[in-house]
Amino acid sequence: MRTALLRDTCIVVAVYLLAVSVSHAVIETYQFSNTELEQRYKSLSAELRCPKCQNQNIADSDAPIAQDLRKLLYKQLEGGASDEEILEYMVSRYGEFVRYKPRYSGPTMILWLMPGLLISGAVIILLVVLKGNKRKAQSISSEEQVQLDALFSPTDSSTKDTPSGENTP
Amino acid sequence: MSRLRLFIPLLMFVVLALFLMRGLQLDPREMPSALIDEPLPEFQLGQLGTDKIVQRGDVIGKVTLFNVWATWCVSCRMEHPYLQKLADEGVPIVGINYKDETFAAMKWLRDLGNPYRLNVEDLEGTLGLDMGVFGAPETYLVDAQGIIRYRHVGVINERIWSGLLSPLYQDLISKSGTP
Numbered sequence: 001m002r003t004a005l006l007r008d009t010c011i012v013v014a015v016y017l018l019a020v021s022v023s024h025a026v027i028e029t030y031q032f033s034n035t036e037l038e039q040r041y042k043s044l045s046a047e048l049r050c051p052k053c054q055n056q057n058i059a060d061s062d063a064p065i066a067q068d069l070r071k072l073l074y075k076q077l078e079g080g081a082s083d084e085e086i087l088e089y090m091v092s093r094y095g096e097f098v099r100y101k102p103r104y105s106g107p108t109m110i111l112w113l114m115p116g117l118l119i120s121g122a123v124i125i126l127l128v129v130l131k132g133n134k135r136k137a138q139s140i141s142s143e144e145q146v147q148l149d150a151l152f153s154p155t156d157s158s159t160k161d162t163p164s165g166e167n168t169p
Numbered sequence: 170m171s172r173l174r175l176f177i178p179l180l181m182f183v184v185l186a187l188f189l190m191r192g193l194q195l196d197p198r199e200m201p202s203a204l205i206d207e208p209l210p211e212f213q214l215g216q217l218g219t220d221k222i223v224q225r226g227d228v229i230g231k232v233t234l235f236n237v238w239a240t241w242c243v244s245c246r247m248e249h250p251y252l253q254k255l256a257d258e259g260v261p262i263v264g265i266n267y268k269d270e271t272f273a274a275m276k277w278l279r280d281l282g283n284p285y286r287l288n289v290e291d292l293e294g295t296l297g298l299d300m301g302v303f304g305a306p307e308t309y310l311v312d313a314q315g316i317i318r319y320r321h322v323g324v325i326n327e328r329i330w331s332g333l334l335s336p337l338y339q340d341l342i343s344k345s346g347t348p
Contacts, residue, residue: 092203095201
């Protein structure tokens, strides 16, 4: 317990130390040979996730590993690598975790299919409930309907609602 | 029957709560390495404290721990005595001095002791990148054929070693046949 606390404290201190040391050189700028490369750099660095951070892409992160990956990305782009090759390179080292849009395969399938499944499930439940309500509404209209009509018709009600007549001596 | 249906929202809530409770217990920093059951990457880097070049072939052949460390890493200092203890017990440990300064790293080893068989000097973090390292300390368990079998992110201590790494280590040794 104490060691866990100590460890957490150390992590926090380490994070602050790292933050201080990198804050001097926050986001470096790269000179691209053409604007198309720059566009691809922007979209790829937004899609690649910083492995060290919980939920930041490498474009936003100050973590040293994110800096390294940006540098690598720049080199690969200038070296003429395709988007596919770059993503393949990153995934082979850091796993599908490193992509915000993971490939559609095996374990990542649940991520892609879940929204559709949830929505269709919700629609099915909605339809079932609505149908149930309708049937309930129709089920009244049998002999109950006759009683209902009887209640509402003025002539019947006058004969029925004459308890006062019985009271007359 | 219709009475029971009133409990559906409660049931859904319970299921959701169970998932969320499970989520609280998971450590989001714990990530399986993409390199499990893959060979240790090729490299050619300097050996810390010498002017020799180390290659992949120089460091495989035995079941070995590859420990990624650096002097800027606070947790590494906490981990160090335990690594020394393991080394004293005969566990081979190869150090990967990750994005560090040579002078500081050598001073560290002089002051705190050297549990490493040898230290690969990964100044630029290139080997670290190939191994999917994203911080320090990290420790890789590599078998006698040079295949990565396990990666532990964070400090190795008594609990991690005896509960997790030691069984794997012993298992790999009994498989390879050589101590």
